[in-house]
Amino acid sequence: MAKTYFTADHEWLRVENGVATVGITDYAQEQLGDLVFVELPESGRKVAKGDTAVVVESVKAASDVYAPVDGEITDTNGALSADPSLVNSAATSDGWLWKMKLADEGQLAGLMDEAAYKAHIG
Amino acid sequence: MTGDDGKHLPLEDLHLAAGARFGAFAGWSMPLTYPAGVMKEHLHSREHAGLFDISHMKLFEVSGPGAVALLDRACPLDAGALEISQSKYTFFLDDHAGILDDLIVTRLGDARFMVVANAGNAAADEKHIRALAADFDVKVDALDRVFLAIQGPDAWAILSRAGIETGTLLFMHGVEPRENWFMSRSGYTGEDGFEIGLPEADARDLVARLLQDERAQWIGLAARDSLRLEAGLCLHGQDITPQTDPASAGLMWAIPKEVRAAGRFIGADALRAIVEKGPAQKRVGLKPEGRQPVRAGAVLVDADGRPAGHVTSGGFGPSAAHPVAMGYVITALAKPGTKLFADVRGTKIPVDVASLPFTPHRYRKG
Numbered sequence: 001m002a003k004t005y006f007t008a009d010h011e012w013l014r015v016e017n018g019v020a021t022v023g024i025t026d027y028a029q030e031q032l033g034d035l036v037f038v039e040l041p042e043s044g045r046k047v048a049k050g051d052t053a054v055v056v057e058s059v060k061a062a063s064d065v066y067a068p069v070d071g072e073i074t075d076t077n078g079a080l081s082a083d084p085s086l087v088n089s090a091a092t093s094d095g096w097l098w099k100m101k102l103a104d105e106g107q108l109a110g111l112m113d114e115a116a117y118k119a120h121i122g
Numbered sequence: 123m124t125g126d127d128g129k130h131l132p133l134e135d136l137h138l139a140a141g142a143r144f145g146a147f148a149g150w151s152m153p154l155t156y157p158a159g160v161m162k163e164h165l166h167s168r169e170h171a172g173l174f175d176i177s178h179m180k181l182f183e184v185s186g187p188g189a190v191a192l193l194d195r196a197c198p199l200d201a202g203a204l205e206i207s208q209s210k211y212t213f214f215l216d217d218h219a220g221i222l223d224d225l226i227v228t229r230l231g232d233a234r235f236m237v238v239a240n241a242g243n244a245a246a247d248e249k250h251i252r253a254l255a256a257d258f259d260v261k262v263d264a265l266d267r268v269f270l271a272i273q274g275p276d277a278w279a280i281l282s283r284a285g286i287e288t289g290t291l292l293f294m295h296g297v298e299p300r301e302n303w304f305m306s307r308s309g310y311t312g313e314d315g316f317e318i319g320l321p322e323a324d325a326r327d328l329v330a331r332l333l334q335d336e337r338a339q340w341i342g343l344a345a346r347d348s349l350r351l352e353a354g355l356c357l358h359g360q361d362i363t364p365q366t367d368p369a370s371a372g373l374m375w376a377i378p379k380e381v382r383a384a385g386r387f388i389g390a391d392a393l394r395a396i397v398e399k400g401p402a403q404k405r406v407g408l409k410p411e412g413r414q415p416v417r418a419g420a421v422l423v424d425a426d427g428r429p430a431g432h433v434t435s436g437g438f439g440p441s442a443a444h445p446v447a448m449g450y451v452i453t454a455l456a457k458p459g460t461k462l463f464a465d466v467r468g469t470k471i472p473v474d475v476a477s478l479p480f481t482p483h484r485y486r487k488g
């Protein structure tokens with residue numbers, strides 16, 4: 001059974017069998033505005049919590065998306081190369097950014113559940 | 123929510139009611155986007171019309187027997203050659219021909235002119251022109267106005283429906299249709315359009331009437347920026363600064379030939395020297411390959427990795443449907459089609475020097 005976590009930086013992680021699918025929240029995409037480009041990482045790249053994993057570019061500005069936990073990137077959402085606006089229209093489903101194999105599932109304990117995240121964005 | 127600091131627009135309540143997201147620009151809390159979002163706002167302006175609150179910009183009235191002489195000194199301009207109602211794009215230059223601000227000057231009467239200045243420079247501009255005015259028989263008034271722009275192919279029809287006829291007014295002309303109103307056919311989107319300075323109470327009434335027409339929509343500063351960038355228009359502080367001059371910026375068209383040759387404006391000697399020698403760098407359009415935007419500040423190199431210049435404005439052009447940018451390159455590399463590379467976070471993005479504008483201007487010139 002997949003469980004979804006949230007970060008204070010407005011990312012979501014859906015974790016299943018030690019692999020997290022990561023994206024930005026609907027709140028985050030709304031703040032960024034219309035996305036025109038997503039710079040995706042190479043599969044196989046090892047990232048530490050806080051590293052820039054993805055750069056999302058809106059009409060106006062580029063913003064970093066950080067790795068929420070340590071791990072290895074196993075897949076990226078290739079559909080975003082053709083249509084970056086998927087992040088705007090479906091931030092928590094088809095607009096996912098990358099998948100990563102978790103190095104330490106214990107790090108998930110420091111993240112928020114949906115209720116806590118909703119309280120966080122007020 | 124509204125920005126914590128900065129000056130607030132007189133019509134801020136209307137923008138809040140329209141669901142605007144605010145951000146800081148040039149010391150002002152400005153509507154950046156409305157719920158439609160920058161992409162739709164941009165396209166709507168080109169398809170129908172956008173309504174922009176540009177009250178952060180400043181209107182100055184310069185009047186008196188010495189008005190022509192003052193403006194000829196302050197700007198590379200032949201103010202006396204302007205016909206009544208004619209507008210001219212011009213500058214304040216410093217002694218080195220550096221661009222202190224870009225302005226629109228409109229002749230309202232024999233000895234009366236309207237000067238429209240950028241928000242970020244308004245205070246410095248006022249100080250500058252008041253200091254110069256001391257030597258002339260002239261009065262400078264900073265006007266307290268709401269300033270609105272309505273831009274796009276339907277702008278004239280929307281104004282007409284709201285009871286404001288613009289029929290005979292051509293691009294780069296301005297008139298005073300009512301007491302304390304100033305209306306010019308001008309703008310900064312590349313589209314046909316109008317800019318109207320008027321008292322706040324009149325502005326509230328006009329906005330309500332304009333927005334009754336569904337072809338008119340509030341448009342934020344984010345789309346204003348992407349519209350002007352596609353139109354190849356300079357933003358002072360980015361594309362033109364006191365470190366750039368009209369020759370390097372490719373803006374010599376704004377200076378009449380006789381003024382270039384014989385004008386006594388501030389910076390005239392320096393500008394003549396630059397023109398004679400040829401500018402070391404030139405402002406150009408830049409079209410990145412692919413979809414990744416190249417932003418202001420990115421360094422440009424040539425095919426051999428040698429420094430070529432830098433990007434001053436960059437983003438995505440919703441109408442062009444590709445990233446658009448402009449910047450300065452060394453003169454030998456300024457020819458359209460020249461292949462360069464922009465450094466974006468360590469990756470070299472191929473960019474072509476491109477002619478401006480990226481979207482054709484659709485001004486109503488007659």
